[in-house]
Amino acid sequence: MTRRRLHVLYEWGDDLRPHGSAYIRLLRPLSHPAVQGALDVTFGRDDEGQPVDAVIVDRLWRPEMWLGDDAAMARARRLVEAAHARGARFLYALDDNLLEVHGPDAGANPQAAVVDYWLRAADGVLVTTEALRQRFAPLNPRIVVVPNALDERLLPGAVRPTSADDRVVIGYMGTLTHDEDLRMIAPALRTVCARHPGEVELQVVGVVERRETLNALDGLPLRMVSPFPEEGEYPLFIVWLTHRLRWDIALAPLVDTPFNACKSDLKHLDYAAMGAAGVYSRVPSYAGTVRHGETGWLAANDTASWVEALETLIARPALRHALARAAADYLYTERVLARRAGMLIGALEELLA
Known part of the structure; x- marks a missing residue:
């Protein structure tokens, strides 16, 4: 049987x-x-115009496509037309609600014009969550959900010992779209740090860009950590994150917005790979896979709930370790590519049938 040929942009x-x-x-x-x-x-x-059965374009593809201007739209159309002209399918892959990155105001989302066009023009769409499928379904009926999975070849393979000293290390990782999420729990962090002077250290990877976020964290026992520049590309970054950092507790707050409502549980996987006990917002992105009190801790989006979660895990190291072990078991038995890579192949075959 002839193998299908794909080109991924x-x-x-x-x-x-x-x-x-x-x-x-x-x-x-x-x-x-x-x-x-x-x-x-x-x-x-x-x-390059090579003969293929399908061209897969990822998210916004090129930096300038985020502008959503006439030039971006013209390039978006040319890409679809070029694929179809040589008999290839055009497939679109998305893991975020890029129609509403900055809320429902279309004027704040210039990239939405490109995303909307590609969603409508695609012969099939790959997404990472059921929420994304439902959000995009009015634009395209041919959508397949393939949940995220991590490549076990890059991971430690077992829960490692956490911080070596008496302090409890609480960590957060996020991209620049997550300032608001971190600010939401800043009052809880301030309360907990005040109750445990010298006993808690906060570590943050990425995220903090806006002045209001820095102000919200001012005065806390905070340390910004980052890899060397050469470790910034994902394969080396995930090795650095999971092999070098030692977090006792890892945080995944998620404000309830149209953009966040379609988010995946990727942080659950990352934190499981790190061997940390994760605290997650009790929102659909996490509530569907995190088992409260077993593979993580789910907290409502209010200060009291986050204080309770943090106090519980600070006071109970055995519970922290149990959550971390169970989360790692879930990751390595259900959410690594050795178990899941075939799911993507099946989804592509379905869309190309």
């Missing part, structure tokens, strides 16, 4: 490197040993 940034989400959802799964021989796949920043 991953999303890349100003540094010309693939974004982390492209590695997680496309590059690592489609090059995993578990699916070797199933497809002929090439990856690149541009469409």
Whole structure:
């Protein structure tokens, strides 16, 4: 049987490197040993017009597409037309509600014009959550959900010992779209740190960009941590994150917005790989997979609930360790590519049938 040929246009940034989400959802799964021989796949920043059965475009593809201007729209149309002109399917891959990155106000989301066009024009769409499928269903009926999974080849493979001293290390990781999430729990962090002077350290990876976020965290026992620049690309970043950092508790607050409502549980997987006990907002993104009190702790989006969660886990190290172990068991038995890579192949076959 002839193998299908695919060309993946991953999303890349100003540094010309693939974004982390492209590695997680496309590059690592489609090059995993578990699916070797199933497809002929090439990856690149541009469409070279090669003969393929499908072109997969990831998110916004190129930095300038975020502008959503006439030039971006013209490029978006040319890409679809070029694929169809040579008999290839055009597939679109998304892991975020890019129609509403900055809320429902269309004027604040210039990229939405490109996303809307590609969703409507696509011969099939790959998404990471059921919420995304429902959000995009009015624009395209051919949508398949493939939940995120991590590449076990990059992970430690077992829960490691946490912080070596007497302090409890509480960590948060997030991109620049998550300032508001971190600010939501800042009062809880301030309360807990005041109750445990010298006993708690906060570590933050990424995220803090806006002045109001820095103000909300001012005076807390906070340490910003980051990899070396050469470790910024996803495969090395996830190795740095899961092998180098030692967090006792890891935080995943998520404000209830149209954008966040479609988010996946990726932080649950990352924190499980780190060996940390995770505290997650009690929202659909996490409530569907995090088992409260077993693989993580779910907290309502109010200060009292987050204080309770943190106080509970600070006071009960045995519970922290149990949550971390159970989360890691869940990750390695259900959410790694050795178990899940075939799901993406099945989804592609369904869309190309």
